[in-house]
Amino acid sequence: MVKRIVAKVARPDPPARLEGKLVILPEYKSVYVVDDDPSMRRSMKRLLREHGYETVLFDSAGALIRHGRFEWALCIVLDIDLNGSSGIDLRRQLVTQGIAVPIIFVTGNDSEACRSAAVESGCAAYLNKPFMPQSFIASIQAVCGRAN
Secondary structure, eight states: OOOOOOOBOOOOOOOSEETTEEOOOOOBOEEEEEOSOHHHHHHHHHHHHHTTOOEEEESSHHHHHHHOOGGGEEEEEEESEETTEEHHHHHHHHHHTTOOOOEEEEESSOOHHHHHHHHHTTOSEEEESSOOHHHHHHHHHHHHTOOO
């Protein structure tokens, strides 16, 4: 598999081996996608890859928190309704923990209250599903500071 390079980052200095296994660390930053809909995750991954972005996919807020490698994220594309949990609450939790990764909210259940809560949480962008691919990529490029 050929990977496209996005942004080179310094590697941390962990031990070369962990429990007898070789540790391979990512060399480049990625767009993190958190959505409970598998087809939506695949679609966003495919679109991001077409525009030169590496992705890391998560099916829940808990999976993102367990991953914990926020220093490797260019931004986080975060579904607001995560099958019982709230992407907005997750954003607030990240801020409380001092994690300052730009957030692009996506939602299929748009409302004024939802938009207001998203903006108040400090999101970088807010998109309604289904969104146009061009709008999605333009939001990513604006947040990540890069244009194709």
